[in-house]
Amino acid sequence: MDYLDALSMHASRLWEGLLLTLQLTIVSGILAFIVAVVLGLMAGSTKKLLRFPARIIVEFFRGTSLLVQLMWLFYVLPLFGPSLDAMLVGIFALTLNYGAYGAEAVRASMTSVPQSQWEATIALSMSWQHKIRRVIFPQAWALMLPSLTNLWVHLLKGSSIVYIIGMSEFTFELLQLRRTTDWFFALAVVGLVVYFLIALALTQLMRLLEVRAKHRLGRGPSLKEILSPMPPKPSVADETPKPHVTGGSR
Amino acid sequence: MQHVIEFQDVEKRYGDKTVLKDLSFTIERGERVTLIGPSGSGKTTVLRLVMTLEELTGGYVFIDGKPLAYEQRGGKRVPVSKRDQKQLRTRIGMVFQHFNLFPNMTVIENMIEAPVHVLGKSKADATERAHELLAQVGLPDKVDAHPTSLSGGQQQRVAIARALAMDPEILLLDEVTSALDPEVVGDVLQVLRDVAATTNVTMLIVTHEMSFARDVSHRVMMLDGGKIIETDDAETIFTNPSNERTQQFLSAVLRND
Numbered sequence: 001m002d003y004l005d006a007l008s009m010h011a012s013r014l015w016e017g018l019l020l021t022l023q024l025t026i027v028s029g030i031l032a033f034i035v036a037v038v039l040g041l042m043a044g045s046t047k048k049l050l051r052f053p054a055r056i057i058v059e060f061f062r063g064t065s066l067l068v069q070l071m072w073l074f075y076v077l078p079l080f081g082p083s084l085d086a087m088l089v090g091i092f093a094l095t096l097n098y099g100a101y102g103a104e105a106v107r108a109s110m111t112s113v114p115q116s117q118w119e120a121t122i123a124l125s126m127s128w129q130h131k132i133r134r135v136i137f138p139q140a141w142a143l144m145l146p147s148l149t150n151l152w153v154h155l156l157k158g159s160s161i162v163y164i165i166g167m168s169e170f171t172f173e174l175l176q177l178r179r180t181t182d183w184f185f186a187l188a189v190v191g192l193v194v195y196f197l198i199a200l201a202l203t204q205l206m207r208l209l210e211v212r213a214k215h216r217l218g219r220g221p222s223l224k225e226i227l228s229p230m231p232p233k234p235s236v237a238d239e240t241p242k243p244h245v246t247g248g249s250r
Numbered sequence: 251m252q253h254v255i256e257f258q259d260v261e262k263r264y265g266d267k268t269v270l271k272d273l274s275f276t277i278e279r280g281e282r283v284t285l286i287g288p289s290g291s292g293k294t295t296v297l298r299l300v301m302t303l304e305e306l307t308g309g310y311v312f313i314d315g316k317p318l319a320y321e322q323r324g325g326k327r328v329p330v331s332k333r334d335q336k337q338l339r340t341r342i343g344m345v346f347q348h349f350n351l352f353p354n355m356t357v358i359e360n361m362i363e364a365p366v367h368v369l370g371k372s373k374a375d376a377t378e379r380a381h382e383l384l385a386q387v388g389l390p391d392k393v394d395a396h397p398t399s400l401s402g403g404q405q406q407r408v409a410i411a412r413a414l415a416m417d418p419e420i421l422l423l424d425e426v427t428s429a430l431d432p433e434v435v436g437d438v439l440q441v442l443r444d445v446a447a448t449t450n451v452t453m454l455i456v457t458h459e460m461s462f463a464r465d466v467s468h469r470v471m472m473l474d475g476g477k478i479i480e481t482d483d484a485e486t487i488f489t490n491p492s493n494e495r496t497q498q499f500l501s502a503v504l505r506n507d
Contacts, residue, residue: 123343125336218353
């Protein structure tokens with residue numbers, strides 16, 4: 001009975017911890033993607049003036065630990081200047097850390113777009129912005145999605161570390177509940193399942209984006225076909241890839 | 251009269267490997283010139299230099315008398331400005347061996363992308379022109395098709411139409427039939443014969459199709475080891491070449507035909 005009391009007392013706090021974890025994962029995830037694209041484009045540029053600063057930022061945030069970055073931002077920075085809100089620091093550190101990793105995924109996928117595509121854009125006199133936006137990035141997008149999915153799941157799990165700057169996210173609340181009860185096993189299972197389910201939701205969302213991206217490049221089924229409740233007739237599914245093969249001679 | 255293309259002492263090196271050396275030639279407006287020669291002779295490199303896909307390591311290339319990559323200023327060889335180069339480059343179009351259509355766009359999107367965003371044509375004009383060109387290459391019903399759903403021969407005809415949609419003065423054809431199944435080669439070459447017959451576009455061609463080269467070219471240049479060893483009108487080169495190396499090359503190639 002004590003246990004149930006403890007749970008009911010903690011339920012709302014666990015829920016709030018979960019919401020904070022989701023918030024950190026989604027907001028930092030989106031911001032990290034923007035940072036990754038900007039840094040990735042800069043790092044892949046032929047101009048030294050762009051490439052060099054990007055490399056420094058990427059290597060710095062990749063090479064130092066998230067924990068240490070958080071400590072610097074939250075505990076050391078106020079000694080010299082502004083003291084920032086924990087939420088801001090948490091989002092900022094997660095964004096830059098995972099943005100730096102993402103930048104490498106963006107850069108690598110841009111260079112994986114075949115040279116022949118870049119040459120076609122030169123033959124059509126496209127400007128740099130134009131070719132990146134309309135030709136190269138849409139193709140690189142399909143290539144970078146699997147890496148971005150991985151990083152997003154990492155970010156979700158990495159977000160638990162913000163407890164060291166006093167943020168009560170899901171893992172923290174779970175550990176608090178463990179202190180007042182002795183439910184080691186049950187709480188460990190809850191932690192496992194909750195993170196797993198969030199990660200599953202993220203990967204499924206990203207998988208749909210990947211299906212759409214590939215379909216736009218003329219590869220694989222459309223999103224509609226994937227999402228339709230009726231499985232596609234096997235005969236149709238077997239026949240569709242064939243024209244793609246004969247068209248090749250590549 | 252100004253030359254459309256002029257190479258002046260062009261040299262192209264990759265590291266310490268010299269592909270072209272002291273190469274000089276001129277091409278006149280409306281002329282169709284085919285480059286022949288054994289593989290590794292530098293034919294494709296010539297085209298890629300005109301399209302600015304390769305860095306010019308020595309000498310000068312002029313388009314309509316204007317320097318394309320480097321110019322002489324104050325006794326020094328200096329690169330031309332990006333803006334001048336881009337301005338000249340819009341006069342040049344290229345068709346590649348592997349078509350290089352954009353897989354993220356439909357056929358019509360491939361064709362109007364650059365005319366609208368590079369040349370500043372209205373979307374309506376560009377679309378109308380694209381429809382005309384697709385009819386000309388025999389694919390009027392493939393407007394909204396996806397490049398990956400087309401056969402190789404169809405993709406190459408779209409690529410030709412896409413290059414023509416830019417209204418180029420110079421069209422570079424780089425082994426445009428080499429990647430195609432034998433039975434569709436004829437269709438693609440017929441499209442190019444049509445273009446040659448109905449337009450005044452200057453063509454610089456690299457091909458292994460000798461009968462096509464003979465039909466459409468005004469002039470043939472034989473390259474070997476990065477140098478032009480013989481140049482003459484197509485009829486003379488194919489029936490009565492004077493250079494011994496040319497004779498050898500042609501007898502080897504034509505025997506296989």
